[in-house]
Amino acid sequence: MADVKTDSISSTEFGKLFFEFKPRFIALAYRYVRDRETAEDLVSDSFMTFWEMHETLPADINVPAYILTSVKNRCLNHLNAQIRHRRAEQDMHSTLTRRLQADVRSLSACDPDLLFSEEIRAILKQAVRKMPKMTRSVFLLSRIRNMTYSEIAAELGISVSHVNFEIRRALNLMRSELKDYLPAVLITLILSSQW
Template sequence: MELHKDTLSKTITFSENYPDYFHRSFVYAQSYLHDQHLSEDIASEALIKLWENWDESYTTVQRKAFLLTIIRNKCLDHLRKIQVNTKTHEELTEISQRELVFRISLLESTVPQELFISDIQKIVDNTLKQLPEQTRLIFKLSRIDNKSANEIAGELGISIKSVEYHITKSLSLLRKKLKDYLPVILFLYA
């Protein structure tokens, strides 16, 4: 019977103080958290903890100090979580920012025309190396030195038809080797 009486007394005392304690708890939590719902939750959790540890021998000041400690610790825990999350977010943002700066600088330093011209030049050079010596010479005289078929024929002592054959052979092979670059060549030079 004494246990029931103590519980009843505890309940009455707690119930009488609940509105004041809740209001104080909420205002204190809200002053740090700036979140109404979270502050209400923490105030409620703190009051449950106070109820579980209620002792009639404690003074009102001791109860409020206990309640304040609970709320303080819960607010600290929450704010530390926010701090960790914010730091993690900032680190991820910093990494993303560095990667973005890298991609921008890479694009800014890349001149597509120079890249393609370099690739195309390598293919042309390698293809010309595969040609027979006379075909390569005729191609160079025609396309690099800008000589006409008549001039080349006269210089090498061969017929114009022979010069045209060698140029056609060279261009045919180059077309095959550069087929993947045709859209780029057309894009850049058309």
């Protein structure tokens, strides 16, 4: 087949050439691209390109060598494209990793007390203003002045159990106001600290 002139090759001769060399060329391409379907596509494309251009090629060209060179070049192009693709993926992965690490550092440094403290304080103050007068007085004496239940009872002239009732009432009102912001455990902690 090597002595076939490219400008006079018939479709029958081309078919014989195709069936004779295709399996060898696929095996060679497969060694490089490691994917059977890709190897077959590269070889078929090389044969098709030859057929489309055969009338414009020099008459004395070695046809199998020409097609094999085309297969080799297509394998190289495919491998280079894979390298570029992998590098792009690695760059993207590195960028994503750096962003995730920055997010982790940011979240680690994030102090929820600082982020929400002003908003929570405003909600707490509003909730205190909504409380009935006795509940508000008991709550403020307990949380602001740090008085014991006995001291509050003595100051307001009520029983310790009434102080206990008013504190529970105040805490329930606070929990209700803050339910969308913090879990109940944190609400209890906030309410038990000075604000």
